Amino acid sequence: MENIERSQILKGYLMATLFYEPSTRTRLSFESAMKRLGGEVLTTENAREFSSAAKGETLEDTIRTVEGYSDIIVMRHFESGAAKRAAVTAGIPVINAGDGPGEHPTQALLDVYTIEREIGKLDGIKVGLVGDLANGRTVRSLAYLLAKYKDVKIYFVSPEVVKMKDDIKYYLTSKGVEWEESGDLMEVASKCDVVYQTRIQKERFGERFDLYEAARGKYIVNQDVLKVMQEHAVVMHPLPRLDEITVDVDGDPRAAYFRQAKNGLYIRMALLKVLLLGW
Amino acid sequence: MENIERSQILKGYLMATLFYEPSTRTRLSFESAMKRLGGEVLTTENAREFSSAAKGETLEDTIRTVEGYSDIIVMRHFESGAAKRAAVTAGIPVINAGDGPGEHPTQALLDVYTIEREIGKLDGIKVGLVGDLANGRTVRSLAYLLAKYKDVKIYFVSPEVVKMKDDIKYYLTSKGVEWEESGDLMEVASKCDVVYQTRIQKERFGERFDLYEAARGKYIVNQDVLKVMQEHAVVMHPLPRLDEITVDVDGDPRAAYFRQAKNGLYIRMALLKVLLLGW
Amino acid sequence: MENIERSQILKGYLMATLFYEPSTRTRLSFESAMKRLGGEVLTTENAREFSSAAKGETLEDTIRTVEGYSDIIVMRHFESGAAKRAAVTAGIPVINAGDGPGEHPTQALLDVYTIEREIGKLDGIKVGLVGDLANGRTVRSLAYLLAKYKDVKIYFVSPEVVKMKDDIKYYLTSKGVEWEESGDLMEVASKCDVVYQTRIQKERFGERFDLYEAARGKYIVNQDVLKVMQEHAVVMHPLPRLDEITVDVDGDPRAAYFRQAKNGLYIRMALLKVLLLGW
Numbered sequence: 001m002e003n004i005e006r007s008q009i010l011k012g013y014l015m016a017t018l019f020y021e022p023s024t025r026t027r028l029s030f031e032s033a034m035k036r037l038g039g040e041v042l043t044t045e046n047a048r049e050f051s052s053a054a055k056g057e058t059l060e061d062t063i064r065t066v067e068g069y070s071d072i073i074v075m076r077h078f079e080s081g082a083a084k085r086a087a088v089t090a091g092i093p094v095i096n097a098g099d100g101p102g103e104h105p106t107q108a109l110l111d112v113y114t115i116e117r118e119i120g121k122l123d124g125i126k127v128g129l130v131g132d133l134a135n136g137r138t139v140r141s142l143a144y145l146l147a148k149y150k151d152v153k154i155y156f157v158s159p160e161v162v163k164m165k166d167d168i169k170y171y172l173t174s175k176g177v178e179w180e181e182s183g184d185l186m187e188v189a190s191k192c193d194v195v196y197q198t199r200i201q202k203e204r205f206g207e208r209f210d211l212y213e214a215a216r217g218k219y220i221v222n223q224d225v226l227k228v229m230q231e232h233a234v235v236m237h238p239l240p241r242l243d244e245i246t247v248d249v250d251g252d253p254r255a256a257y258f259r260q261a262k263n264g265l266y267i268r269m270a271l272l273k274v275l276l277l278g279w
Numbered sequence: 280m281e282n283i284e285r286s287q288i289l290k291g292y293l294m295a296t297l298f299y300e301p302s303t304r305t306r307l308s309f310e311s312a313m314k315r316l317g318g319e320v321l322t323t324e325n326a327r328e329f330s331s332a333a334k335g336e337t338l339e340d341t342i343r344t345v346e347g348y349s350d351i352i353v354m355r356h357f358e359s360g361a362a363k364r365a366a367v368t369a370g371i372p373v374i375n376a377g378d379g380p381g382e383h384p385t386q387a388l389l390d391v392y393t394i395e396r397e398i399g400k401l402d403g404i405k406v407g408l409v410g411d412l413a414n415g416r417t418v419r420s421l422a423y424l425l426a427k428y429k430d431v432k433i434y435f436v437s438p439e440v441v442k443m444k445d446d447i448k449y450y451l452t453s454k455g456v457e458w459e460e461s462g463d464l465m466e467v468a469s470k471c472d473v474v475y476q477t478r479i480q481k482e483r484f485g486e487r488f489d490l491y492e493a494a495r496g497k498y499i500v501n502q503d504v505l506k507v508m509q510e511h512a513v514v515m516h517p518l519p520r521l522d523e524i525t526v527d528v529d530g531d532p533r534a535a536y537f538r539q540a541k542n543g544l545y546i547r548m549a550l551l552k553v554l555l556l557g558w
Numbered sequence: 559m560e561n562i563e564r565s566q567i568l569k570g571y572l573m574a575t576l577f578y579e580p581s582t583r584t585r586l587s588f589e590s591a592m593k594r595l596g597g598e599v600l601t602t603e604n605a606r607e608f609s610s611a612a613k614g615e616t617l618e619d620t621i622r623t624v625e626g627y628s629d630i631i632v633m634r635h636f637e638s639g640a641a642k643r644a645a646v647t648a649g650i651p652v653i654n655a656g657d658g659p660g661e662h663p664t665q666a667l668l669d670v671y672t673i674e675r676e677i678g679k680l681d682g683i684k685v686g687l688v689g690d691l692a693n694g695r696t697v698r699s700l701a702y703l704l705a706k707y708k709d710v711k712i713y714f715v716s717p718e719v720v721k722m723k724d725d726i727k728y729y730l731t732s733k734g735v736e737w738e739e740s741g742d743l744m745e746v747a748s749k750c751d752v753v754y755q756t757r758i759q760k761e762r763f764g765e766r767f768d769l770y771e772a773a774r775g776k777y778i779v780n781q782d783v784l785k786v787m788q789e790h791a792v793v794m795h796p797l798p799r800l801d802e803i804t805v806d807v808d809g810d811p812r813a814a815y816f817r818q819a820k821n822g823l824y825i826r827m828a829l830l831k832v833l834l835l836g837w
Binding site: 284285307308324540541544 | 570572574598600601602603604605613614615616618619620622623624626627628
Binding site for chain 1: 564582586587589757798799819820823
């Protein structure tokens with residue numbers, strides 16, 4: 001047998017992954033994307049603890065140093081706005097791989113790409129956003145991006161303590177996007193093209209285990225939900241998942257979440273190509 | 280001067296190292312093997328702490344994601360059976376790089392390869408397994424593998440608290456392998472082709488420092504042991520070593536443990552080649 | 559667009575970075591250097607915690623193993639003298655990337671290279687070393703290296719508790735290098751070609767926050783200092799910086815510290831090339 005043919009269009013380019021917050025999934029996805037295109041990677045698994053940041057260096061100084069060593073920076077940070085500060089400082093491209101409670105734009109891109117691939121269209125779709133809508137930056141970014149398409153209808157299905165915040169609701173209304181809140185997952189699931197489930201984020205509840213336990217387990221995607229869903233519809237999830245989608249759903253062709261994760265690779269390959277070589 | 284000629288047969292292939300338990304030696308050995316063949320690596324130094332596992336994701340979900348990013352997975356885990364669960368889930372090859380108290384098959388392969396290279400044969404050899412035979416998965420796997428050869432004789436030399444367990448003894452007997460327990464390291468060393476020393480694993484004793492101290496230091500391979508060993512015989516050790524082999528043994532040509540470590544590289548190169556390109 | 563042309567002179571070579579102490583800046587600089595020349599890297603971000611060292615393995619045993627997996631080792635260690643011990647043990651080149659309070663020779667090389675590039679000469683220059691001269695191994699190494707050039711004059715400007723130690727002073731005197739201590743940063747800055755500022759190292763003060771606070775903030779390089787500096791002079795700093803150089807200095811063309819960091823890349827590329835391929 002022989003070598004498999006793989007693109008080498010980014011050969012000679014070096015990407016630095018500066019992760020101030022652990023995220024193995026996102027990091028490996030970006031590093032795989034770079035290497036699948038023939039590029040190379042400088043990696044930090046936990047920049048927060050193991051770097052000059054611990055000695056009090058500013059993010060701007062770190063960026064000015066790292067830009068000297070690489071051609072593009074992928075940054076995950078625990079503070080909202082950190083990616084923008086890095087991008088303003090750097091003379092090379094900076095990709096935001098999540099900045100605390102702020103944004104996670106490549107996730108939103110891969111979500112939209114997945115919907116397009118799975119459903120065949122974005123205009124006119126009905127999407128149910130389920131679970132932790134207050135803390136989940138992925139659903140916030142997705143709602144924001146869906147507003148760019150026509151005749152989209154969004155349903156919010158979430159426990160009382162983690163409802164979608166008003167800023168997104170106002171934004172959708174201002175863009176003419178129809179939305180409604182519902183407590184009935186079965187009814188929403190029966191009408192939607194996409195059921196987008198999310199994890200209740202325990203780490204955002206602090207000491208309030210009681211609130212966490214109340215929120216968790218209220219809306220579960222299981223065989224009963226699959227039964228009412230349309231044949232062409234899909235279940236999505238940004239992962240990691242706990243038990244908000246039962247494991248017996250995985251075998252159903254409408255379970256799109258692992259295909260969705262794989263799409264993250266393609267979206268990041270495309271992004272790296274465009275940022276380093278242009279359109 | 281010019282480039283050294285190195286194989287590129289795995290160019291374009293991507294290996295993911297998922298290490299849920301630290302093992303720099305094993306990880307670097309696998310990563311070196313992959314890179315020596317022209318392949319590329321996605322690495323996690325401590326998947327347990329820095330990944331979605333900390334958020335409660337199942338191993339199966341992690342594997343389903345990582346298999347989308349790579350062509351082969353090398354996994355070290357703290358739970359027995361984890362590698363098998365991963366292999367069942369993944370659509371790409373999974374190599375077990377040690378699963379807790381379970382197995383460490385590539386170590387056993389490199390041990391057998393080392394004996395063959397050093398002694399020139401495997402049939403008819405006499406092997407003394409010394410030290411922590413209860414907790415050391417390497418000696419357990421090695422005993423298991425040696426049973427596949429003819430006329431092998433095995434001596435167990437260990438402190439009372441960490442004796443070889445019955446399952447392996449029964450297995451050897453059922454395969455017609457001769458074995459005996461001995462408290463006399465000198466006598467065993469004088470008869471064996473291979474003296475395979477191991478570290479008393481402090482981390483398995485918990486709070487019982489008294490038991491650990493009693494076990495440690497009972498059987499030391501030193502100049503006295505070398506003196507009674509035959510000229511063609513060798514001392515092996517899976518490393519890391521503390522003081523169960525004295526440093527003055529290192530200079531003796533029969534000290535095979537660093538050659539043994541290097542053989543780990545060759546065995547892993549062969550394994551990666553076979554699993555990705557076939558025989 | 560197409561691939562950028564980058565050197566591949568180290569293609570096929572493998573560098574292992576063994577970092578027993580975190581230093582993202584230095585590690586990424588070495589790894590970038592290796593990859594910019596077409597070489598490959600085996601990396602450990604925190605060898606101290608995640609390796610056999612935690613189980614009690616000696617440095618010598620670790621080196622004997624790692625040299626089997628790579629062609630060159632870059633080591634950062636928390637103990638003075640560790641790099642020398644590694645180099646004596648290894649059959650492949652070992653580069654000292656800092657050994658505790660000991661030395662940091664590649665930093666000294668890049669500092670001297672930066673002075674040469676920025677000022678155009680090394681003989682006859684006047685250098686002000688400012689800040690933590692007791693604990694900063696970079697200023698100690700730089701003073702040592704400057705003694706190899708002619709007619710160099712060195713000014714030491716530091717808080718009382720972190721003054722330059724006598725061993726370096728004696729050495730300079732023995733080499734005929736003129737030096738003096740001064741408490742007047744403005745006057746020194748007006749005379750020097752290089753103002754080399756350093757961070758007061760909080761981590762070396764232990765519990766004595768009062769001493770730290772007293773030392774810190776005594777000598778700050780700011781716009782006032784820039785005003786008295788000559789036009790051709792430069793400000794250098796090994797980084798990371800806290801507030802000992804104010805941010806508004808960054809925009810001045812005489813602020814050389816980020817160019818200095820970038821020079822670290824070139825110096826390490828040169829070093830890797832020489833050690834692996836010869837002069």
